[in-house]
Amino acid sequence: MMAANRRIFLKILGGGTVLAAVGVTGFLTTRTPEQALAPWDSAGNYQDVRKWALSYALLAPNPHNRQPWLVDLSIENQVVIYRDKEKDLRHTDPLSRQLTIGMGCFLELLSIAATHAQHTVSYQLFPEGEDGPIAVATFTAGAKADPLFTQVMHRRSCKEPFSDRLVASELVQKLSGFAEVITEQQQVARLQKLSWDAWLLEANTPRAWKESVDLMRIGKAEINANPDGIDLGGPLLESLKLVGIMTRESQLDKSSSGYKEGIKIYHEMLMATPAYCTISTAANSRIDQIDAGRRWLRLNLQTTALGLSLHPISQALQEYPEMSDHYNKVHSLLVKPGHTLQMFARLGYGPTVARTPRWSLEAKIING
Numbered sequence: 001m002m003a004a005n006r007r008i009f010l011k012i013l014g015g016g017t018v019l020a021a022v023g024v025t026g027f028l029t030t031r032t033p034e035q036a037l038a039p040w041d042s043a044g045n046y047q048d049v050r051k052w053a054l055s056y057a058l059l060a061p062n063p064h065n066r067q068p069w070l071v072d073l074s075i076e077n078q079v080v081i082y083r084d085k086e087k088d089l090r091h092t093d094p095l096s097r098q099l100t101i102g103m104g105c106f107l108e109l110l111s112i113a114a115t116h117a118q119h120t121v122s123y124q125l126f127p128e129g130e131d132g133p134i135a136v137a138t139f140t141a142g143a144k145a146d147p148l149f150t151q152v153m154h155r156r157s158c159k160e161p162f163s164d165r166l167v168a169s170e171l172v173q174k175l176s177g178f179a180e181v182i183t184e185q186q187q188v189a190r191l192q193k194l195s196w197d198a199w200l201l202e203a204n205t206p207r208a209w210k211e212s213v214d215l216m217r218i219g220k221a222e223i224n225a226n227p228d229g230i231d232l233g234g235p236l237l238e239s240l241k242l243v244g245i246m247t248r249e250s251q252l253d254k255s256s257s258g259y260k261e262g263i264k265i266y267h268e269m270l271m272a273t274p275a276y277c278t279i280s281t282a283a284n285s286r287i288d289q290i291d292a293g294r295r296w297l298r299l300n301l302q303t304t305a306l307g308l309s310l311h312p313i314s315q316a317l318q319e320y321p322e323m324s325d326h327y328n329k330v331h332s333l334l335v336k337p338g339h340t341l342q343m344f345a346r347l348g349y350g351p352t353v354a355r356t357p358r359w360s361l362e363a364k365i366i367n368g
């Protein structure tokens with residue numbers, strides 16, 4: 001969302017004109033939300049092995065960058081990991097399936113990181129059932145370093161158009177242990193249309209759309225104050241905020257040129273997709289969802305290692321009633337009857353994109 005919105009306004013107004021209009025050239029060099037990005041730089045700066053590994057785990061991908069993890073360190077060699085229900089996405093993730101997948105990404109990254117500090121993490125999942133902690137992680141000394149760790153700092157979700165370069169079959173082969181990969185061009189065309197239809201339906205479902213708009217952090221001050229959600233930063237957007245053009249209200253106004261241009265930009269992005277990746281499960285328990293998240297994290301690190309870009313597009317998988325036709329269609333196209341499509345993503349070659357904000361580890365420790 002961030003990059004797309006930046007492009008909307010560049011296109012409509014032209015960056016230079018707006019910057020000149022507000023007379024804030026100093027903005028160009030001072031708008032990076034350093035505080036919100038600081039957790040990327042402090043990863044690995046801890047003595048306690050649990051904190052060391054957690055400082056990487058919090059860089060995990062997760063829906064709407066809600067970062068719903070909370071950790072209790074009060075027992076030696078253990079981390080009790082909770083999902084913060086205040087971060088729920090009631091409208092677009094009514095069953096908290098996606099948020100649970102995000103927790104799976106966090107767990108997998110925690111255990112990959114721990115191997116680099118010569119520790120193995122074992123998990124007891126949902127030890128008190130669904131309403132208790134997600135997991136109790138126990139750290140024990142001794143491990144073989146996981147090579148995917150080298151990709152952790154480079155991993156991104158790439159929310160940009162991809163080039164028309166096809167994903168070569170040797171690379172598809174190298175992803176085969178991680179996910180299903182779809183490169184057959186007729187199927188790709190069907191999925192482009194389906195992902196677009198689902199995106200548009202979401203944009204036209206007011207409560208779902210508003211849930212995302214409410215999570216927008218516009219400009220450096222808002223991003224630093226709440227380093228989660230949808231970060232819309234940079235000099236241009238910040239200038240547009242100053243002149244009252246880039247606001248949450250304008251994003252809700254379907255007659256505004258910004259909203260209309262946004263639709264075009266999303267269409268262009270979703271169509272600029274040469275391949276897809278999926279992760280599905282036979283059942284759909286919380287443990288299956290955690291497992292899907294662990295697989296997703298490994299896939300995202302492996303695509304990074306191979307120089308590929310990956311972008312989850314979850315609209316068609318969402319379980320609210322208005323989406324049910326698209327939900328059924330994507331399932332009938334991609335999985336066996338009764339199976340659940342947990343992740344659906346664009347795969348290809350995109351540009352290098354910026355790191356996204358994170359809350360610090362200290363903000364996520366509830367005990368210890």
Ligand SMILES: Cc1cc2nc3c(=O)[nH]c(=O)nc-3n(C[C@H](O)[C@H](O)[C@H](O)COP(=O)(O)O)c2cc1C
Nearest residue numbers: 061062063064065098101156157312313314315356
């Ligand atoms: C379960 C899940 C669903 C996601 N769905 C979407 C999506 O529909 N659209 C999107 O742009 N990004 C989606 N993402 C990516 C997140 O927005 C992204 O991980 C988060 O903003 C942090 O950015 P990063 O992955 O680049 O660190 C999803 C991620 C996860 C784990």
